Amino acid sequence: MSAVQSRLVIRLFATFVWFTVLAGQFWRNLGGWWGFGAIAVIVVIGSVIGLSTQRHNARRRATANAATATATATATATATRLNAAPANASAVSSHADTEASVPVHADGAAAVSTTAAPTPAQDDTPTDRDIARGNTYQAALAPALNWRKFPKTITAFLLLATLSIAWSYYPGASALGITLQLITTLAALFLAVTLTWPELLRTLAGALRWVLALSLVFELFVAVVIRNPVLPFFVDYGNAKVPDAFYWSQGLLLAGGPIEGIVANRNLLGFIALTAIIVFIVQLRARLVKRGAGLVWLGLAVGMLLLTRSATVTVSLVAVVAALLFALWARRLHDQHRRPLYLVAAASVLAVAAALALFSSQLFGLLGRSEDLTGRFDIWASVTNLAQERPVFGWGWVSYWVPWVEPFNDLAVRKGVTYLQAHNAWLDVWLQLGIVGVILFAALVFSTLWRAWFLAVDRPRLGIEDTEPFAVSALLPLLLLAALIAQSVAESRLLIESGWVILIVLAVVTKRQQHAPRPMP
Template sequence: MTSPRSRLLVRLLAVLVMFVGFAGQFVRNLLGWIGFGVVDGLLAVAVVVAIILLRPRMAWRRVPKSLVAFLLLAVVSIAWSFYPGASAAGAGVLIVTTLAGVFLGLCLSWAELVRTFGVALRWILGLSLAFEFWTAAVSGPILPFFFDASQYGEPPYPKAFYWSRALLLHGGPIEGIVGNRNLLGFVALLALIIFAVQLAAKSVRRFWGIFWLVVAVAVFLLTRSATVILAAVVVAVAVGFVLWARRANPDGRRPIYLTALGTVVVVVGASIALFPVILKLFGKSEDFTGRFDIWSAVIHLAQQRPAFGWGWVSYWAPWVHPFSDLAERKGVVYLQAHNAWLDVWFQLGVVGVVVFGALIVSTLWRSWFTAIDRPRHGLATDEPYAAITLVPVLLMAALLAQSLAESRILIEGGWITLVTLCLITKRSQSSAERIP
């Protein structure tokens, strides 16, 4: 599949994968779980066929062992799982999602990957603004199409039930087609990274690049997501350190690392000391919108099975114990721990946290040196290189920041992005591929 037409099909499939990965809730709200299953199944088949036809190569010694170990641990956890049926389903979802990341990480060039992210994110942002305008000006607050609200009495229902609360003309917060302001805000943050890189690399027309950058900023602000604002601060700090490291001699980077370590210590200490003030500043309740209660419940269960956990489940399964009432707040049952690290500890124990940590650290390590070191093995050294190689480390910074308040790095678009970055940085580390 090397003809222009076949590469166009590959890129189209890649855009669909990323779109559904980050806007899966849009498909579920529109078509229901059955419709979502059909769409997901068709995409999975297409991805497998594409991988078979493209036959991407990676020597076993170059395969990220931490990624393989995490997948094996999740699958094997079925053997000791408290809910083996749900674990089997969760392992299947994890494998399918991983295949999507394998397709993106091994079958696309760097330029195609950035372009894929850009197109998918533009569609999500554009459709979200159009959807929010329609609900604000025409329909009013809207529930998911396949949601039966009759069991909850008369409206208004809990905020989390609504697909959109039609608040665009009031300045937000808006939920967009993804039905969640934190997720939409995070998509906008990823878009800011990608669109800025594309502008710097001159891979898009300046007018349209600036236009979509403004759209991303507008959506980012309209979501009013405190967690995403904090993630944006982390990304901005990462940009500063990367640019500093690029200008420094490789032998003179110790002050950079010491400053980075000091910054982390100071920020963590200040966050703990000033946490009530920070919550008030962002309009959050004292329990961090219920997260403290959820974390406490998850920690209590994790301590009962600390070594290997209760069994992998990916999405929490609300039809099995203990998920049916583990994280209920104001009539809403939440299906994640709102912290990826606690979620991994709960599901796969300390062993899972160690393996997941190895996956994160190794991917972040390669992403960092991809961003700050002039490439070897014949990689490009022109200006597009300078911009495009920022993508992995900045996306990793965003994912890691989000992982402290959300578990989305373990599912759908978050996991796809992590696997993609893990593989493409590993691939470029050992190949003569030009980054742009």
């Protein structure tokens, strides 16, 4: 298989991986847990093959470069010795007859000229710009991840989660949760290691388009053809009354929403739409897509966001806009003159916190939410009380709650629905891994945010001077992290599926960019 074909296969599989982590509920509603398990096996096998191939290519490339360097050094040394020979011959013959020495010297010079060192083989090692621009052949030669520069916070958090089996209240569920967490991490590493930055943008955008388009078609079909709420295919509730939260779609598209799309959750669909808005705008501004098509997809993403009517996503949108404004402001300032910006940012955070404390009911009303945030306060209280029983190391990692074991079987029940998350990622980590887990998780999130901030606001330093223009796509990690962190206050999705994958991908990519800067579109 040629390099171009190989990159095409990798990009197609990467798009499939992105789609799966974004719309895992689609596979579960369509084929049940067994069907989703089959999809997960495909993702695992493909990710392992992709990572192994990338590592093999990197080793083969390193061997070839070493051989080329050795051959070049040998040829250079040989040429130096041969060129030095005529000079020595000329010095010895200076005492001889000049007329006799001239032809001898000329012949010798001619001999040296014809036996000059061979031209070294052309070095086609990928340059920074080749790789950053996503050239298909050069991208195939991109080096594998340097594990010594791998984010240590990822390793520390996963190690703590794995060790928590030893003190877990539910060791079997913990083993299952950790296995799923490691599988999700493996998929994230495949995306971060095997793809160049433009390919990451391209495959993520492709998966987002598929989710949005299929969601629109699905909701339109339910609203126009079925005209009734639709349940997942693999569940049979009989004649029992089914809570609204269990439906795949309520079929409210023509009524103006809210809609759930193929992911069966309006908050999740809204966040996917917000992610799409960020990615599509970056692609348009970086001129990575045609303007007309880009605007159409951007319009669809905005429309889907509005139709979800998600208050959680509205808060995330505000956080993204704030992060963008501060980043653009920082780009206009020298790195030593940003203290006023940081003071304003800190004051803004304090002002938002004060507003929430003093005017929470009014703000929740503006967002269309009850004073208890649709039951979240009760869930948070239950989780907090349970976490306080094991505050240091927690009850054991399980990721997404499993409803068949205590204490999750009745920890968060509302209107007949057993919720399987704390609706706050930080409380979830505290419950499962204690204060130690919260510290490691915060280190992972905010170290990634730190790198993403300076990647966004500093000029690329690809040489001695930092004269390179700002890259539009360098803003993407910061904006995505701002959205994820804002969402983590009301949802625990930062710990599972697409939230965890995006976090790990950004942690690895920003770390590599920090140690080996490469141009970005």
